[in-house]
Amino acid sequence: MSIFVVHEHHARRLHWDLRLEMDGVLKSWAIPKPLPLEPGVKRLAIMVEDHPLEYANFEGEIPPGQYGAGKVLIWDRGEYELLERSQDKIIVYFHGNKLKGKYGLINFKKDGKHWLFFKIKD
Numbered sequence: 001m002s003i004f005v006v007h008e009h010h011a012r013r014l015h016w017d018l019r020l021e022m023d024g025v026l027k028s029w030a031i032p033k034p035l036p037l038e039p040g041v042k043r044l045a046i047m048v049e050d051h052p053l054e055y056a057n058f059e060g061e062i063p064p065g066q067y068g069a070g071k072v073l074i075w076d077r078g079e080y081e082l083l084e085r086s087q088d089k090i091i092v093y094f095h096g097n098k099l100k101g102k103y104g105l106i107n108f109k110k111d112g113k114h115w116l117f118f119k120i121k122d
Helices: 053-057
Strands: 002-010 014-022 025-031 040-053 059-064 068-085 089-096 100-107 114-120
Touching: 002 053, 002 089, 002 114, 014 040, 014 068, 025 053, 053 068
Parallel strands: none
Antiparallel strands: 002 014, 002 068, 014 025, 025 040, 040 114, 059 068, 068 089, 089 100, 100 114
């Protein structure tokens, strides 16, 4: 299993950063609305730059003037099982405190950046 973390990021606009340990880094997506906890809710997820694994433990304040300035809190964390991975699709099973169960990320514009994040009914 690999680790995941969700940061609640109080930057210019409140959003959530989903980070999955993959390929030796934290693959990251910014999600502008609260994460879905029930099937049937889809959220836009914008892929952003990879972060080092150490960032999974970060909580604190990014100083004004720096990219992403604002308060960062850990909203959820845990481990996940990678069930399927291709260029345009990632299916995982989360073992977190809030994120529990099967979830999907689908690249809907085929550009590598615009994804949908949603819970899959088990």
